[in-house]
Amino acid sequence: MTALHPVLAEVTRRLTERSAATRAAYLARVRAAAVRGPARGRLACANLAHGFAAAEGSEKTELARGQKPNLAIVTSYNDMLSAHQPYGAYPPVLKDAVIRAGGLAQVAGGVPAMCDGITQGRDGMQLSLYSRDVIAMATAIALSHDMFDAALLLGVCDKIVPGLLIGALSFGHLPTVLVPAGPMTSGLPNGEKAQVRQRYAEGKAGREELLEAEAAAYHSRGTCTFYGTANSNQLLMEVMGLHLPGSSFVNPGTPLRDALTREAAAVAVRRAAGAAPGIGEMVDELVVLNACVALLASGGSTNHTLHLVAIARAAGILLTWDDLADLSAVVPLLARVYPNGAADVNHFHAAGGIGFLVRTLLDAGLMHKDVETVVGRGLRRYTEEPVLVDGELSWRPGPPESLDPAVLRPANAPFSADGGLKVVRGPLGTGVVKTSAVAVGHRVVSAPARVFDDQHDFLLAFANGELDGIDLVAVIRYQGPAANGMPELHKLTPALGVLQDRGQRVAIVTDGRMSGASGKVPAAIHVTPEAALGGPLSRVRDGDVITLDPDAGVLRIGADLARRDPTGAAPSGTAWAGTGRELFAAFRASVGPADEGASVFPVPTAVSPEVPLVRA
Template identity: 60%
Template structure:
């Protein structure tokens, strides 16, 4: 199957746009790989410190056989359900490493916060920047230069992007990502959403809400809706950075442990073979485009319109929202997983999962097949699924047909002809909108603006009955420099309820929504943000706004000369600077880039 011309065109323009930065990046990585592992050249004292606590047999292997040493970077904590299973991974990895004739050490731990816990709380203002803290912590762990390859243990929202950003700055090393899988299915997402709306209306009390939430989030593993955490796992798989079919195998199963052992064996092979592709060889323009295609074809998290840009920059690649928009126009939607449907990721996996999805996209010419991967083979291997053969992992072809066409569609009969992500552009700035869960009749909203500078103010206005009308909520000063760009997911129940009552409502913000962005049209990540002098700060209460998700128009219908004369609104942001550790992130807020530049606090090669 020939490749789709848009896929080819977007990839080529990314290459051309990035050439100087990419060349500089690869030059640094090749020099680092040529230098090799430093332990053969650093002092005996340094080496002794690195291995002092290792078991004696491991020390002998390293000393006498000069065998590879694998570094484990883990995001384990037992407050995150998705990361709790990682508690036992280091011992499993070390055991399998010894069987493979190599050694393994925990190079370092990285923080991992749960956006589900911090939604609507001040801790959410640390969330986006935690990605860069995770990258920094990963770099500290790998900086000892005593590892020949690395295994990255992380799943949730900012953790995988942070790990990958740092891994790419150590891109001369081979590396694999090792998932832990989703929790088992709880109550339906539709039932959970219904109770949330009843609570927002005052028709359900807190006890009923808590009972519903705990029946949904009930055990070890990722949350089962298709938010940022599970979008992360899809990305690592479609980008060839973790083993085929490994994303959505549940924790605590024989298959899960066998996959972890298989990843360890592969890391050992990669560390031994000097010709194996390192991460810098794998993550190129084609692989980044494959990641965007995967995001679009599954209706994945809008957070990755920020994170993928930051990841690409770490690899010397320059992508932007035009690239997402152009690919979205030709990539079909093949998955219906909540919030884009009623199913969860376990249902998606059972219906054929990633192997089926990747095969459909490959056969439609919508993925680059001839790419480097952690298996040293092209992406066609990822059209397979794992199975157990005598306790060890083997792979077999994915199902020939979807086992549930209501959840997983073919490229010839997709749920939608496009990926449901749009670039929004107009006199208020540039942003993105996810419409895969928005009904066609709600994709165009023309209504007066109602301004809020805090999400709590919108919720309070809703409770007072002041929003029983058509309106577009403009929630300002929510960008990285203003307050760390928290997700505004707690606005969803109120806005959804108003839409269900027959009102035309929408949201425009320089902040983020959840990876589970729902059925209310939301133009988000508006850049430049208000705190950087972005034009969204010119909007006034009552301005007639037009949000057209079909054309990408985002306009304040204000005469051009008046718009030009308007002063930018300002806000005293001092209240965002202290409490709950926020003062420790003040430096990051001051230097954060725009959302379309990945909201990075790093200065890469550009």
């Protein structure tokens, strides 16, 4: 039996101790909400009649009788976004599978699903992070009717899956299964796409060539194939035991994808009928840390330094960036998937995928194996892969060795000895740096600051040649959650890459985000306290020498900021209006700091008294 790695054991111990009071408060609330038998049995007759008025035939009869488990389907379907377009066909398929398994199902509600790829560099991106908490609230509204005994959550991309999960955790007594839709098939290789983007930034390619390259990369329904936040979501949900084993990266429109979708529905029925633990009991400290380890080992999205923290806190678990950084020091990097390599997620899946990743991490003592999953107790089930045998779904052992060591490696022969996530600290605050895609020779930068209060000002300075031939640390401030919703600044990546390729020493320091596709330029992101709340970035001036050294955990400035007044400001008044942004003023006023998940929700601290039941 493999012993648990001592660092994982220590992080687990301190996380459990740190979270004891808040986790206990959360679990008490969850257990108070749990009841025997279908939840709709608590409803008064008039309430219940509203709940099945639209049903027909035997479905209406069964809903009225209250003998069979009724499942809520919460969907992020829209037909504009490739990742969510497949979900349009899911409700009738899921309902049929639920009925065959002995249950009932209703589409309880929908949640918004926006695409950061569309809104990059646009005003709409300022709603992106806030949308996670909107999705959580929409999920809670969908489940609030108390008609349901379990839930099926349909979502894929950046803020959608974390929002669905946070919302579901507010109904933590319900058994819950997340249902993926799968990635699109491989198109134009991501490396070629990135080259065209960089040439466009230099003025060496036109818009027509750029659009052709982008359309060849993002070419069909399914998730984008690079390893950004959307595919990090899918990997994490599987490792957390909330997907079926091996289901995350099966392409849409295939017989295997359909079989997995149907089986997810059947599993949810069985869990509801069998009084299985609800999602709040499942998502415990061990499961959260398994997610952290998988994120680090796969080189996943930096956005999850926000989302995992927020998800954990929704379950009363006080995860910190230091927990992630300490794990990163001992969790090896086992995958090279763009932007950390040339492969895409289809190549990763073909090389052995999540099953091999889980196997090698368990064997190295870097994951907790004794956890609850939607298919039962124990994470070893997630080393298996699904197959169709004579049209029937079954699972077989996954490959014991990587089928492509250029993409996926075992823990004893990694690409890097650490997971490439660093926490940096200093007079400028605390931030995180993803180093897994940054060449060792480019990681440490000490150079004069160039300060910008808007990403468009940086891009204009780049276009005008003002940044040519100089080493610099680009300080992009007033981009935090309370300033303007913490938009991704991914539009800066090609320009920064151009400067680096010219031989300049460049880095970026920001209280904003750089997305799951942050790449080869060192970036201290999510810096907190943010400038809009008086953080040190508000006092930085052009020419201040800033040193970013992620390996040493250093974010230093050669100036006495205490003697300065802030300059610049976050958008306000009419500058924070249009594209729906004015509707989110309450979010700006109440959102928490980045290192606490940038959430508007409080951590569970008390148990609400049980509301007396009203019956007809």
